[in-house]
Amino acid sequence: MTYSIGEVSKMLDITVSTLRYYDKEGLLPLVNRTGGNIRVFDDTDIECLNMIECLKTTGMSLKDIKRFFEWCEIGDSTIDQRYNLFQEQKEKTEQQIARLNKALELINYKCEFYRIAKEKGTTNVPGLREELAMKFLTD
């Protein structure tokens, strides 16, 4: 199965410009072209793009993602680097999830704070903490 750049754009919700940008930056080394120089994406390219999206989610830079793909092309001599890359990325991602959970606690507290404030029409409710007092700071 093959796809035009516009189709891929719709499928993965990535703009056409971004796809061309990724290609230009060397993140899609495998993408074929027609005789008329038009990109033809196949399922390998789609998988590649899903991988990019996933790693980007974890905060990996495009530069590092590209480096990983280059290591894949070089072959078995880069297994250690790739292993270390994913070990590091695993730790970073776990830390980021922990940070987000901590931030979520504050946000939940704020939601509750403003739910009550909304009910009462004021943030100046006896028993509610000061506007900027934060649970996670003071507990």
Place this chain on the structure above:
Amino acid sequence: MTYSIGEVSKMLDITVSTLRYYDKEGLLPLVNRTGGNIRVFDDTDIECLNMIECLKTTGMSLKDIKRFFEWCEIGDSTIDQRYNLFQEQKEKTEQQIARLNKALELINYKCEFYRIAKEKGTTNVPGLREELAMKFLTD
């Protein structure tokens, strides 16, 4: 208790330039100065900075954080906006945590993949999936 910009920088692990940048951008409206124009941070400023860090973690832009602080200063007429802001931010943060957990699955799979590849000295191990085959894509 009060602190110099350098002390705050060390306490919160934010560079001096960044603190001055935040101040310039209006994110620290309460920060006092000495007669000689030198910033004097107090515990309210520290709490403000912790709040900034927390909201930044959830992906909120400095512009939106500033807007929130402005709403706080305006008072009770902005309670609805503030409530909605945190409801939205709660959803976004939960979605981000979900995305990260999904990405972590792939990363864990890759860790295992490369652990075995390291052991065998090659990624070309019978029973292991192709290099770019991804669990979360194919399952």
Place this chain on the structure above:
DNA sequence: ATACATGCTAAACCTAACTTTAGGTCAAGT
């Protein structure tokens, strides 16, 4: 054959969030 949506490139432009630089001021110890 002819529209006209879709594709192409190169290069300029954009935004957020800082960082760096240049040129000065402040304040604490000696």
Place this chain on the structure above:
DNA sequence: ACTTGACCTAAAGTTAGGTTTAGCATGTAT
């Protein structure tokens, strides 16, 4: 008084990750 480290501002520079623009080519439906 003087040195020295910490502080100040304004303005320019930086980086990542795109987006936009201009001008041109392709290809598909009538």
